[in-house]
Amino acid sequence: MIAPATFAACLTPDGTGAIATIAVRGPTALEVVEQLFRGTRDLKPGAVHFGKFGVELADEVVLRVKQAVPLPWVELHCHGGRAVVGMILETLRQQGIVTCAWQEFVRQTTERPLQAEAALLLATAPTTRTAAILLDQYQGSCERALAELRTALHRNELESAGRWLAELAGRAVLGRHLTTPWRVVVAGAPNVGKSSLVNALAGYRRSIVSPLPGTTRDLVSVQIALDGWPVELCDTAGLRAEASALEGQGIRLAEDAVAAADLCLWVLDGAATVPTVVPLPDLSFRAGTKTLVLLNKIDQPAGWVRECEPTALRVSAQSGAGLGELCEAIARRLVPEPPPVGAAVPFTPALCDGITAAWDLWSSEKHDEARGLLDRILEWSNAPS
Ligand SMILES: Nc1nc2c(ncn2[C@@H]2O[C@H](COP(=O)(O)OP(=O)(O)O)[C@@H](O)[C@H]2O)c(=O)[nH]1
Numbered sequence: 001m002i003a004p005a006t007f008a009a010c011l012t013p014d015g016t017g018a019i020a021t022i023a024v025r026g027p028t029a030l031e032v033v034e035q036l037f038r039g040t041r042d043l044k045p046g047a048v049h050f051g052k053f054g055v056e057l058a059d060e061v062v063l064r065v066k067q068a069v070p071l072p073w074v075e076l077h078c079h080g081g082r083a084v085v086g087m088i089l090e091t092l093r094q095q096g097i098v099t100c101a102w103q104e105f106v107r108q109t110t111e112r113p114l115q116a117e118a119a120l121l122l123a124t125a126p127t128t129r130t131a132a133i134l135l136d137q138y139q140g141s142c143e144r145a146l147a148e149l150r151t152a153l154h155r156n157e158l159e160s161a162g163r164w165l166a167e168l169a170g171r172a173v174l175g176r177h178l179t180t181p182w183r184v185v186v187a188g189a190p191n192v193g194k195s196s197l198v199n200a201l202a203g204y205r206r207s208i209v210s211p212l213p214g215t216t217r218d219l220v221s222v223q224i225a226l227d228g229w230p231v232e233l234c235d236t237a238g239l240r241a242e243a244s245a246l247e248g249q250g251i252r253l254a255e256d257a258v259a260a261a262d263l264c265l266w267v268l269d270g271a272a273t274v275p276t277v278v279p280l281p282d283l284s285f286r287a288g289t290k291t292l293v294l295l296n297k298i299d300q301p302a303g304w305v306r307e308c309e310p311t312a313l314r315v316s317a318q319s320g321a322g323l324g325e326l327c328e329a330i331a332r333r334l335v336p337e338p339p340p341v342g343a344a345v346p347f348t349p350a351l352c353d354g355i356t357a358a359w360d361l362w363s364s365e366k367h368d369e370a371r372g373l374l375d376r377i378l379e380w381s382n383a384p385s
């Protein structure tokens with residue numbers, strides 16, 4: 001049998017902190033670290049030791065033996081600069097230790113695969129709200145729901161299995177957007193105030209705002225958080241039937257962006273006195289239920305369109321009126337039912353896809369096919385019984 005290797009990884013972000021943490025774990029971890037550490041010779045599990053680390057080049061470290069058995073595991077806390085981290089990792093490599101990325105180290109050292117995935121995603125959670133949901137999954141919420149699902153399937157309790165599956169599937173869309181932002185596209189005719197609205201929502205001037213129609217030819221996007229949900233807000237070129245060739249390119253980009261969006265904010269000019277531009281009908285149709293209709297420029301006297309759109313949200317990009325309500329409305333449309341604390345949320349793309357596909361099969365009465373798919377998901381996720 002080949003002896004398992006000893007691995008080392010820098011667990012802290014590259015070159016950004018005053019202190020870096022390097023973990024070393026594997027059969028030779030303790031003896032190699034002992035050799036390279038110029039401090040006490042008596043490294044005790046749990047104790048904290050201070051000394052220099054290295055051969056010719058050496059630098060101060062704080063060393064802690066995390067565990068001696070079953071596999072030795074040592075942590076070195078050193079100066080955070082790239083040179084010191086690089087020197088320590090190179091010195092360890094020269095002693096036969098394999099260096100790896102922190103993600104691989106987390107996967108190796110976390111017992112349950114889903115917990116490891118949650119730990120990796122937690123590090124990139126863009127808001128505290130999404131981090132809290134991922135922390136729940138790290139602590140086992142999703143695994144417990146999968147275990148309940150597995151038990152129900154084993155016992156052939158179809159109603160209960162269906163309920164667990166429905167609950168998980170109902171949160172799969174949210175689960176896909178814990179670290180990947182929702183895409184909200186701002187579209188509408190030229191000059192209605194799309195760019196002004198994006199700027200107002202983002203809180204700074206990111207898009208070009210101009211009184212002339214057709215200034216935004218490329219997609220400009222900005223990432224914001226609405227009610228704790230990460231949102232990529234995407235400005236588009238004004239959509240109108242007749243446009244120059246260059247403008248036309250921007251319009252096609254905008255059409256694609258609307259088609260791929262999670263939500264489209266369809267902006268109308270609430271102050272326009274003449275209905276000059278007709279929004280492209282097939283586009284508003286394609287956006288379908290994913291659309292929130294906004295009436296902008298309500299700081300101005302009412303124009304022709306205001307009467308025609310009694311249900312549209314009323315906003316002013318210029319005065320800020322209605323923007324708070326708009327943010328709430330966007331968050332509600334994206335996540336109509338936020339999960340309660342501790343709820344199970346599928347969170348890796350593969351898990352979200354698998355659960356969604358299984359639910360589609362289950363709800364069209366293809367129980368056996370759904371079970372086949374679920375067996376594979378449950379085997380991979382290794383849900384505890
Ligand atoms: N009075 C008023 N003017 C606005 C408002 N929003 C945008 N505008 C003006 O409308 C014009 C077009 O705005 P812009 O954001 O470039 O429109 P876009 O072509 O849809 O991106 C600019 O002169 C803006 O200052 C608003 O809420 N109130």
Ligand SMILES: [Mg+2]
Pocket residue numbers: 194195196207208209210215216235236237238
């Ligand atoms: Mg614009």
